[in-house]
């Protein structure tokens with residue numbers, strides 16, 4: 230008995246603007262010149278910020294930092310389409326998207342500089358904090374979008390993640406929920422070809438990541454992630470679908486991480502210079518400049534003006550960041566719960582007593598020298614007494 | 630310590646062809662801390678395996694590998710990502726022997742860097758030992774020196790049951806010593822006396838041992854004599870060593886990075902009062918992390934127990 234076909238599928242690939250800057254006019258979205266310039270300026274700002282952040286890490290002024298270089302078009306081309314009340318769930322490489330989403334550069338520096346205040350979203354903008362555990366944020370996006378529907382809002386979620394993230398259960402379980410419940414969510418995968426050193430081929434035997442949508446009964450598409458216009462068009466379509474109640478979309482942005490994985494990584498250990506050089510030719514910024522030029526929106530003067538403005542903004546942000554006072558030690562405790570329980574309250578109170586009135590780090594509790602008195606010289610078990618001279622009484626000593 | 634762990638991995642792989650290493654970035658990259666450096670070149674792709682990014686997959690597949698005759702050593706890249714593997718460890722690895730009445734066993738090792746102190750990003754500085762220690766059927770070790778790391782890892786690899794090997798990342802390169810080049814093991818359940826003392830016993834493991842020794846040095850100058858006990862093996866615990874030391878000093882302080890509530894310190898305190906109640910001169914003290922989320926690095930120093938807090942804790946115990 231011959232087999233019948235149970236299902237068949239095709240994965241579409243979208244490119245609007247090619248590497249030479251030529252645009253497919255049938256696919257070209259209608260965007261005003263002002264908007265196009267804004268997109269470009271965001272990408273430049275993200276790149277300037279990125280370079281600065283790496284330099285700051287090298288100087289010990291922030292901690293480990295994950296570079297967005299090469300992926301600016303994926304992020305700007307998608308985030309630019311959302312309303313403030315749509316939800317955005319970043320992974321950890323989404324600085325460009327977060328810039329579009331009104332995050333002060335100072336906050337980005339605070340977060341990577343080891344300060345939770347960097348995760349406070351801009352007022353009235355629904356940005357979730359950075360998700361370091363890979364893939365863990367994807368189900369949250371489903372839940373938040375689900376709540377939008379339950380609360381009769383037209384808002385949606387957009388969640389960013391990488392190729393590596395598609396290997397985790399969180400990703401699969403999220404897509405499955407979204408399919409079953411037709412949730413208004415956009416899954417935006419930035420396939421930058423690597424998860425640290427592990428190449429895309431080690432994440433999945435599937436030919437594309439976009440086709441994973443098929444298994445969950447949702448829409449999926451692969452787009453050129455270095456082509457801002459392709460990202461824009463695919464996200465616009467996904468948004469319309471989501472807002473019309475027609476369910477989720479998985480968008481695989483085919484792109485490349487031009488920098489190291491993070492400032493702790495050395496990508497030379499696992500990929501060749503020539504591979505990187507090939508991808509540099511596809512730089513999303515250079516390509517967008519060609520497009521702007523074809524629209525007569527670009528000139529050398531404009532380019533340097535944009536660059537200078539970006540540098541000034543970044544420099545100012547660094548100054549702001551570095552003048553933020555260190556976090557209060559009490560903040561270690563303050564947000565554990567709406568109402569601290571007796572145990573945490575006690576730990577907090579005792580600790581703050583110990584550090585004195587000075588509620589800031591670095592913490593160096595003042596310790597009076599301990600001097601063992603003569604009583605202890607007979608060190609017989611059961612009888613010993615250690616006396617301490619020059620120190621306070623026991624009940625005044627904080628319990629750490 | 631990185632070198633010692635690397636050497637143990639190499640020696641165990643050399644000695645037993647069933648031993649394989651798998652995890653994220655363990656092959657080509659040699660691990661993000663370079664702990665598995667050179668193993669791929671030496672043992673090949675079938676035995677040193679870069680896996681997809683999937684902690685549950687790594688641990689779950691390791692269970693199947695172990696049950697069917699292999700000796701997997703799974704690396705989880707950071708402490709904060711071990712939780713995805715917990716389901717597999719708790720529901721399966723730890724109890725397959727019990728469930729099958731001994732027909733099946735699960736000789737796997739899960740290794741991961743643990744603890745704070747290196748200004749790492751969020752979720753990269755956790756101390757999750759309690760979850761493992763609380764799971765019947767798992768052995769859990771956490772060395773404080775390169776020599777112990779080597780011998781304890783060898784014991785884990787050779788053990789017929791699942792073992793958790795925690796590597797305190799802040800002393801990966803900070804603690805150095807000459808390590809015996811021969812292949813050797815250190816038994817589970819044997820604590821190490823790091824320093825002898827008369828007045829107070831400090832109990833710790835991993836990176837906190839070093840802090841305790843520093844505190845003990847400082848206190849010695851001030852005429853308080855501290856014994857420092859490195860339990861090394863969190864499960865099984867060396868109850869005898871703990872009790873004997875308590876009988877000698879009568880005063881105890883337990884130090885750990887994990888939050889206080891139900892940290893392993895709580896179990897140690899309970900054991901001491903069960904076995905050495907009449908020897909105690911003061912309530913057993915604890916200097917631990919707080920019952921809060923591990924903070925980002927600007928407050929890391931404020932969270933982690935340090936010499937000052939240990940000294941303060943000793944003083945409190947002594948003044949009781």
Ligand SMILES: Cc1ncc(C[n+]2csc(CCOP(=O)(O)OP(=O)(O)O)c2C)c(N)n1
Nearest residue numbers: 322361362363391392393394423424425710
């Ligand atoms: C659950 C989890 N496992 C491991 C890590 C360590 N880690 C951080 S980023 C990364 C690779 C992520 O790859 P991908 O999803 O492709 O995103 P990219 O870094 O390429 O943007 C790994 C393994 C982590 N953060 N979370």
Ligand SMILES: [Mg+2]
Nearest residue numbers: 391392423424
């Ligand atoms: Mg990637």
